[in-house]
Amino acid sequence: MNKAPAKTFSRLVLWEIENCLNLATISLIVASAIIAVLIQSATYQGLFNSYIPLYHGTNIIFLILTLVVGTLFSHSFAGSFGNGELKRLLSYPVKRWQVFLSKVISLNLIIFSVYASAYALNFYLNPISLVEPLFYMSLFAMFLQLLFVCSVSVGISMLTKNELISIIASFLLFLGLDNAFGIYSVFSSDGRFRYIFGYFEQITHPGHSMVSPRVPITFEQFTNSILFPLLVATVVLVTIFIYFTRKMEVD
Amino acid sequence: MEDFVVETSNLVKTFGRVHALNGLSMQIPKGISGFVGKNGSGKTTTIGVLLGLIKANTGQATMFGLDCWKSSFEIRQKIGVMHETNAYPGNFSGRRFLTHVAKLYGITQIDQVITELLNDVDLIHAQDKPIKTYSAGMFKRLGLAQALIGIPELAILDEPTANIDPIGRITLLEKIKEIHTKHGTSFLISTHILSDLEKICNYLLIIDQGKTIDQGYINNLTEKYSANIYKIEVSNTQQFAATLKKIAIIDKVWVENGKIFCKVNDPEVFCAEIPKIVSELRLPLKGFQQTLGSLEEIYAQTVGEKR
Numbered sequence: 001m002n003k004a005p006a007k008t009f010s011r012l013v014l015w016e017i018e019n020c021l022n023l024a025t026i027s028l029i030v031a032s033a034i035i036a037v038l039i040q041s042a043t044y045q046g047l048f049n050s051y052i053p054l055y056h057g058t059n060i061i062f063l064i065l066t067l068v069v070g071t072l073f074s075h076s077f078a079g080s081f082g083n084g085e086l087k088r089l090l091s092y093p094v095k096r097w098q099v100f101l102s103k104v105i106s107l108n109l110i111i112f113s114v115y116a117s118a119y120a121l122n123f124y125l126n127p128i129s130l131v132e133p134l135f136y137m138s139l140f141a142m143f144l145q146l147l148f149v150c151s152v153s154v155g156i157s158m159l160t161k162n163e164l165i166s167i168i169a170s171f172l173l174f175l176g177l178d179n180a181f182g183i184y185s186v187f188s189s190d191g192r193f194r195y196i197f198g199y200f201e202q203i204t205h206p207g208h209s210m211v212s213p214r215v216p217i218t219f220e221q222f223t224n225s226i227l228f229p230l231l232v233a234t235v236v237l238v239t240i241f242i243y244f245t246r247k248m249e250v251d
Numbered sequence: 252m253e254d255f256v257v258e259t260s261n262l263v264k265t266f267g268r269v270h271a272l273n274g275l276s277m278q279i280p281k282g283i284s285g286f287v288g289k290n291g292s293g294k295t296t297t298i299g300v301l302l303g304l305i306k307a308n309t310g311q312a313t314m315f316g317l318d319c320w321k322s323s324f325e326i327r328q329k330i331g332v333m334h335e336t337n338a339y340p341g342n343f344s345g346r347r348f349l350t351h352v353a354k355l356y357g358i359t360q361i362d363q364v365i366t367e368l369l370n371d372v373d374l375i376h377a378q379d380k381p382i383k384t385y386s387a388g389m390f391k392r393l394g395l396a397q398a399l400i401g402i403p404e405l406a407i408l409d410e411p412t413a414n415i416d417p418i419g420r421i422t423l424l425e426k427i428k429e430i431h432t433k434h435g436t437s438f439l440i441s442t443h444i445l446s447d448l449e450k451i452c453n454y455l456l457i458i459d460q461g462k463t464i465d466q467g468y469i470n471n472l473t474e475k476y477s478a479n480i481y482k483i484e485v486s487n488t489q490q491f492a493a494t495l496k497k498i499a500i501i502d503k504v505w506v507e508n509g510k511i512f513c514k515v516n517d518p519e520v521f522c523a524e525i526p527k528i529v530s531e532l533r534l535p536l537k538g539f540q541q542t543l544g545s546l547e548e549i550y551a552q553t554v555g556e557k558r
Contacts, residue, residue, distance in 0.1 A: 011354045018351075022342035084336030091302055091332040092355045095324055250304040251266070251296065 009098045016076075016106035025072070029111055032068045033118035036061040037125075051205075053126050054138045055197050059178075061119075062145050062189045066174045069111060069149040074166035076103050077157035087250045096245040104150065104237070112146055137200045141193045148189075148229035149174060151236040158240050158248070192225040255280055256405050256437055257301060262310035264296055264461075271296040272307065273461035279439055283431055285448035285455045285469075286441040287550060293461040294441040295335065298409055302332060315404070328356075331398035331436075335410040337390040341383030345374055345393055348382060349400065356401040364400070372396045372426055388419035395423065399430060405437045412447050420444075424451050445546040455546065457553050464553040469546070476549045479518055483511040483525075484538030494528055507551070512542070514552075 020026065040057030080086040080103075089099055116139055122128050128135055153170040160166050174189065181188040186195065199222035257279035264272040272293050279286075288294050299305035300312050303323020312319040314326045339348060346365060353361045369375040372392040377385065385393065391411055398406045411427070412420040428451045430436055442448060448455065449469075456466040465472065479502075485491045492511050495504045500521055503514045515521040518541075529536050542548055 008355055011351065015351050019340050019342075080338075084334055084338035085340075087299075087304060087336070088332075088334055088338050090304055091327060091334065092352065093324060093328040094355060249299075249306060251299055 008094050009102060012094060012098050012102035013106050016102050017110060020072075020107065020110050026110075026114075029068060029072070029114045030118070032064050033115045034121070036064040036115075037118045037121050051126075051128055051132055051134045053122060054128070054132075054134055055201075058138065058141075058193050058197075059190050061115075061142070062193065063175075063178075065111075065115060065142065065145060066149050066189070067171055069146055070153045070170035070174075071167050072107055072111065073150050073153035074157050074163050074170065076107055077154050078161055078166040079163040081157070081161045081250070082163055090250055096248075097241070100241055100244045104154065108146060108150055112143055115142060115146070133204045134197065134200060137196060138193075141196045144192070144196075144226065144229045145189055147233045151233035151240075155236045155240050158243060186221070186224045186228045192229065195221040195225040257312075257314050257439065259297070259300070259312040260310055262297070262300060262312055263308045264293075264300065264305060265308055271461055272300070272310075274310070275458065275461055275463055276310075277456050277458075277463050277466055279437075279456065280454055281437045282453045283427065283438045283440065283451050285445075285452040285546075286439055286458070287443065287445060287448065287455060287546075288458040289443055289554070292459050294458065295409060296461075297458070298332075298407055298441060301407065302327065329404045331400060331403040331406040333391075333394040333398040333406070333408045333411060335413065337387075337394065339382045339390070339393060341381060343382055344379045345369065345382060345385070345396075346378040348393070349396060352397045352400050358401055368396045368399060371399070371430060373422070388415045388423070391415055391419070391423060392426075395426065399434075399436065402434045403436060405439060407439045407441075409441045410443075411440060412442060412444055420447060421450075427451055445550055449546045455549070457550060459554045465549075472549050476552050479515050480542040480548070480552070481513055481515065481518075481521065482538065482540055482542050483513070483536070484509075485511070485529075485534045485536060487532075487534055490532060491528070491534060494532060498524060498528075500524075510538075 039060050040053055077086075080089070086099070090096065119135075119139060119142065122135065123130060149170065152173065153166065156169050156173075157163075157166040160169065178188045178190060181191060183190045183194050185191040195217050198217040199219070202217060255278040257277070260276045262272045262275040263270075275293065275297060277297075286294055286297070296305060300307050301314060301319050303320050303326065306320050315329060317326050319326060343351075346369065349365045349368065350361055353364060358364055366375070369378050372395050374389060374392050374396060377389060382390075382393065395406075395408070395411065398408065408427075412423060415423065424447055427438055427440070431438060431451075440448065440452065453469055454467070455469050455472055457464040467475070483491065483495075488506055488509060488511055492504050492506055495501055495511065495513055498521075500517045501513050501515050505512050513521075525536075525539060
């Protein structure tokens with residue numbers, strides 16, 4: 001039989017994307033993204049400054065995003081472990097790193113694309129300029145949150161190898177962190193967003209601070225808010241990657 | 252020296268306190284081989300070790316001379332696997348799913364290959380239906396199809412006939428035999444349905460509690476286990492069995508379904524002794540015959556002996 005060198009990694013990414021694009025999964029992502037953005041916009045529509053809805057109500061988007069990301073990554077890792085999909089996948093001539101990265105990349109890509117598209121509704125719902133820098137900064141903050149939740153959910157999935165427990169544990173963990181640290185800490189999603197948004201607002205819209213309380217946000221707070229989720233995501237994902245590729249047993 | 256496709260020696264695998272494999276040693280030659288053992292005997296764990304999905308605590312496992320843990324990628328390029336669970340993407344059509352698998356194997360002329368495979372496993376009529384609408388038998392045939400993509404040197408099938416109706420089982424087994432004849436693919440079939448193996452296998456490996464009980468070509472095993480086994484039917488089974496146990500040439504006596512089975516080391520002397528015992532005990536002999544070596548009998552003897 002004729003065989004050519006298989007472009008395994010790109011095939012796996014496409015497979016994962018196609019697998020996610022089934023009606024149930026894509027409906028969940030799209031619906032959650034649109035609802036999150038609509039709730040946010042409806043709450044603060046009509047106020048004098050056009051980019052206000054980007055700041056206020058973001059906690060709702062992050063909350064919904066956390067639940068959706070936790071659910072999908074738990075399904076992709078712990079779920080595929082439990083139902084035998086991972087076992088089947090690893091029985092093909094594929095390398096473990098390819099399976100791991102294809103899952104992480106494809107899901108992140110889909111979720112971020114859908115949420116960013118839904119977030120772009122703000123251009124229609126609110127009079128925001130297409131070149132409004134805070135819009136793109138908010139998207140960046142959303143990406144950081146996605147990466148953060150993704151890494152922790154994958155970590156919990158690999159620890160528990162149980163889809164339901166992983167979903168509940170990751171959601172409760174983030175809910176707990178947000179409640180425990182509030183909006184003045186880089187450990188909570190609200191806090192990180194407040195620092196990132198507020199610092200950038202100081203630069204791009206001086207004198208129009210929407211971030212409450214109106215005290216200047218330092219560069220250190222801004223960088224910590226970016227570095228903390230990035231660092232956690234990197235450490236957790238690298239650790240899980242090593243475990244997945246070198247140690248993990250699929251029975 | 253015989254060329255084995257799979258070889259293991261003294262494999263040990265524990266999960267916590269559970270000893271899944273207890274020094275398993277086996278050799279699987281080319282052809283269709285049966286891998287038999289009751290539930291929990293270690294069959295699936297052994298397959299996991301062979302595929303590089305599970306790492307054995309100690310011992311060695313090789314396929315085609317390659318180490319199963321270190322060279323699992325190279326091994327998986329030469330084999331196809333059908334797992335017991337039906338974890339296929341339900342929203343894909345059968346053809347779409349097989350296309351993805353074929354691409355992973357780097358197969359060219361995918362359409363032609365898949366059409367041929369779907370014909371081989373009788374799924375061509377359902378090729379465009381979503382997998383989630385398939386019946387249990389269709390799932391198994393799809394599993395067989397994806398295991399045979401690229402015509403592997405060896406296909407490992409874990410419980411291929413579980414949960415399917417008798418007609419479906421016969422069809423699937425016939426397909427396996429047909430594919431072996433057509434393409435020369437070797438099969439390692441793990442099951443606890445012995446009657447299935449009898450129809451197609453030429454080699455048998457019996458394991459229990461993570462250890463190999465016996466292995467060999469079916470002809471040899473049949474000869475080995477049936478030659479000196481006799482089945483006796485009398486009215487008072489217990490009394491007769493107790494008397495037989497006192498005879499030196501009888502290795503073992505056991506009762507199954509009201510019939511006495513005994514393994515003897517000198518059949519000629521035993522056949523001469525039986526009439527004497529019957530007259531001594533004054534029990535009418537209802538039946539006396541040498542057993543035919545079915546796989547079930549071989550299994551009962553090997554695993555039964557161990558118990």
